[in-house]
Amino acid sequence: MPSAQSPRAVFAMDPVHLPLLFPPPLMDRLRQVAEIDPGLVVRDFADPAVTPALAEAEVLITGWGCPHLDADVLAAAPRLRTVLHAAGSVRALVGEALWQRGIRVSSAVAANALPVAEYTLAMILLAGKDAFGQRERYRRTRSHPASDETAALGNVGRRVGVIGASRVGRRLLELLRPFDFAVSLYDPYVDPAGAAALGAEPLGLEDLLRTSDIVSLHAPDIPETYRMLDRAGLALIRDGGWLINTSRGALVDPDALADELRSGRLNAVLDVTEPEPLPAGDPLYDLPNVFLTPHIAGSLGNELERLGRTVVEELEHLAAGRPPAHEVRRTDLARVA
Structure with a gap:
C-alpha cells in the first residue's frame, strides 16, 4: 500500500x-x-x-x-x-x-525509441539483401535467381546513412555496430568527435545522400526539418538506393518521393507518410519497390x-x-x- x-x-x-x-x-x-x-x-x-x-x-x-x-x-x-x-x-x-x-x-520517449530502432535495423538488413524485391521476383518467376543477379546483394560494406542522432538514431547506431556496415551520420548538433563516439562518419547532408546505399531518417519533426529531403535531395540518392522513414512524413517532399518511386529509380520502406494514412487510391500501396507499414515501428x-x-x-x-x-x-x- x-x-x-x-x-x-x-x-x-x-x-x-x-x-x-x-x-x-x-x-x-x-x-x-x-x-x-x-x-x-x-x-x-x-x-x-x-x-x-x-x-x-x-x-x-x-x-x-x-x-x-x-x-x-x-x-x-x-x-x-x-x-x-x-x-x-x-x-x-x-x-x-x-x-x-x-x-x-x-x-518515456527513450523506451519508445528501442522498437523503432529495432524495426529500422530489420529493414536495413532486409533491404541490403533486396528481400522485398527478391520476394516479388520469386512470386513472379517461381525460380531461383542466377548468381549474376545477386552479385550486388549483401550487407558487407553496405553504406548506411543515418539522418539525425535523435534517441532513435542513437539506438540504431548502437544496434548497427556488430554488423559490417559503413555508417555515416548527418546531424548539425553532433561534432566529428561525437559522431565517431557513436560509431559513424560525420557527413554533410548532400554527401550522405550521395554516398549511401540506404538512407534512414531519424530527425525530429520541427520547422527546420520540414521537407529536408526535397526533390533535389532525393535525386542525390544513388540509383537503386533505399530510403527508410520511421520518423515523420513531413520530412520528405511527398510529390518528389512519389515521382522517384513510380519511376523505379529508388526503393522505400515507409512506416510514416504524408498524409497519414495515404488515400485509398494512392499508387504507393501497389508499387513493388515500396514497403508500406501503418505506423507500427513505435511501441505497440x-x-x-x-x-x-x-x-x-x-x-x-x-x-x-x-x-x-x-x-x-x-x-x-x-x-x-
Whole structure:
C-alpha cells in the first residue's frame, strides 16, 4: 500500500491503452508508490466527474489520447507538480502555461525509441539483401535467381546513412555496430568527435545522400526539418538506393518521393507518410519497390509495458527524493520531436 507521503496521481489518456501500459503486476507496483484509482482514466478535463480527483492530483500519468494541458486544466489542478508521459513526444501535450507553473515533465520517449530502432535495423538488413524485391521476383518467376543477379546483394560494406542522432538514431547506431556496415551520420548538433563516439562518419547532408546505399531518417519533426529531403535531395540518392522513414512524413517532399518511386529509380520502406494514412487510391500501396507499414515501428502490443515501466520507475525516483531520469525541459522542444 502507498504511504502517507505517496503522491496522489491520476491517469489521463485513452483508456484502451491502460491495460497494456500497466498490466496487473506493474499496476500493483505503481500503487505501491502512488495513490491512484485505476478505474479513473480522464479523457475530458472539463468533465465534472473528474473535478475532485483533478483538484487533488499531484501527478498526472498521461498517454496517447490525453488532451492538451492548457491553462484551464492547470487551474483545475492546483496541486499538480509532475507530468509523467507514458508515450513519446510531449510537444502536443504541454504548453507555456505548464512551464510557467514550474511543473516537471518526464517522457518515456527513450523506451519508445528501442522498437523503432529495432524495426529500422530489420529493414536495413532486409533491404541490403533486396528481400522485398527478391520476394516479388520469386512470386513472379517461381525460380531461383542466377548468381549474376545477386552479385550486388549483401550487407558487407553496405553504406548506411543515418539522418539525425535523435534517441532513435542513437539506438540504431548502437544496434548497427556488430554488423559490417559503413555508417555515416548527418546531424548539425553532433561534432566529428561525437559522431565517431557513436560509431559513424560525420557527413554533410548532400554527401550522405550521395554516398549511401540506404538512407534512414531519424530527425525530429520541427520547422527546420520540414521537407529536408526535397526533390533535389532525393535525386542525390544513388540509383537503386533505399530510403527508410520511421520518423515523420513531413520530412520528405511527398510529390518528389512519389515521382522517384513510380519511376523505379529508388526503393522505400515507409512506416510514416504524408498524409497519414495515404488515400485509398494512392499508387504507393501497389508499387513493388515500396514497403508500406501503418505506423507500427513505435511501441505497440506488449511493447507498451516498457513505457508503463518507465513511468513507474520515475515515480519510484520521485518517492526516493531523486529527480526524474527522463525529464523533458522547455529548451529541449526546440530540437526534439
